[in-house]
Amino acid sequence: MSQPKVYLAGPDVFFPDALAIGEKKKAICAQFGFQGVFPLDAPLDFEGSEPRALAYRAFDLMVELMEDCDLIIANMTPFRGPSMDVGTAIEIGYMHGRGKPVFGYTNVTDDYAERVEPDGFFVEPFGLIDNIMVEGSVHRSNAAVIRGSVADAEIYTSLDTFRLCAEHAKEVLAG
Numbered sequence: 001m002s003q004p005k006v007y008l009a010g011p012d013v014f015f016p017d018a019l020a021i022g023e024k025k026k027a028i029c030a031q032f033g034f035q036g037v038f039p040l041d042a043p044l045d046f047e048g049s050e051p052r053a054l055a056y057r058a059f060d061l062m063v064e065l066m067e068d069c070d071l072i073i074a075n076m077t078p079f080r081g082p083s084m085d086v087g088t089a090i091e092i093g094y095m096h097g098r099g100k101p102v103f104g105y106t107n108v109t110d111d112y113a114e115r116v117e118p119d120g121f122f123v124e125p126f127g128l129i130d131n132i133m134v135e136g137s138v139h140r141s142n143a144a145v146i147r148g149s150v151a152d153a154e155i156y157t158s159l160d161t162f163r164l165c166a167e168h169a170k171e172v173l174a175g
Contacts, residue, residue, distance in 0.1 A: 003035040004034055006029055006037065006169070007037050007039075007065060007069040008022065008029075008038045009039070009088045010076075010077070011075060011156075012156075021157075022036075025162060028166055029073075032166045037065055042061035042064070042065055063094070066095060071095070071102070071169065071173070073162070074092050075105065075106070075162070076130055076135075076145060077105075077106045077108060078108060084106075089130075089133075092104065096140065103143050104165070105145065105146040105164065106148070107148050107149075108129075109147045112124065112128055141172070146165040146168055147161070148164065
């Protein structure tokens with residue numbers, strides 16, 4: 001039987017060392033019996049493309065990668081604000097909607113409600129790491145969002161919590 005393919009979602013694709021992070025995550029996945037698929041594995045030709053056309057081609061390639069995967073592990077660490085990367089949230093919803101298991105992790109431990117600046121609007125008081133719609137997708141996969149506490153300087157570089165999440169995914173999928 002082949003290794004389950006896991007789509008590795010997260011803001012990591014925006015980091016200067018994105019390819020190296022992807023390779024490290026794929027190596028960790030292999031330790032737990034998964035084949036990691038990083039979004040930047042998709043062949044995207046930047047030459048001669050109008051920016052909007054390139055963006056939509058990138059979207060189509062990410063969807064193709066997700067379709068070919070059996071599950072998702074999403075980096076839900078807050079990115080560019082108190083919440084997770086919005087593209088990652090879409091990928092979580094897409095995989096959940098396709099009936100594929102959703103696993104998530106974050107390198108912060110504070111609840112979403114603790115990270116949001118008061119603005120007079122209702123904030124979900126459920127003790128979740130982010131919006132109920134993304135964490136609910138993980139919960140419906142009989143999993144938990146794995147929270148890790150790392151130094152602020154390592155919030156986007158530490159893969160310790162990712163490793164714990166990959167191990168958690170293996171345990172959950174084994175039944």
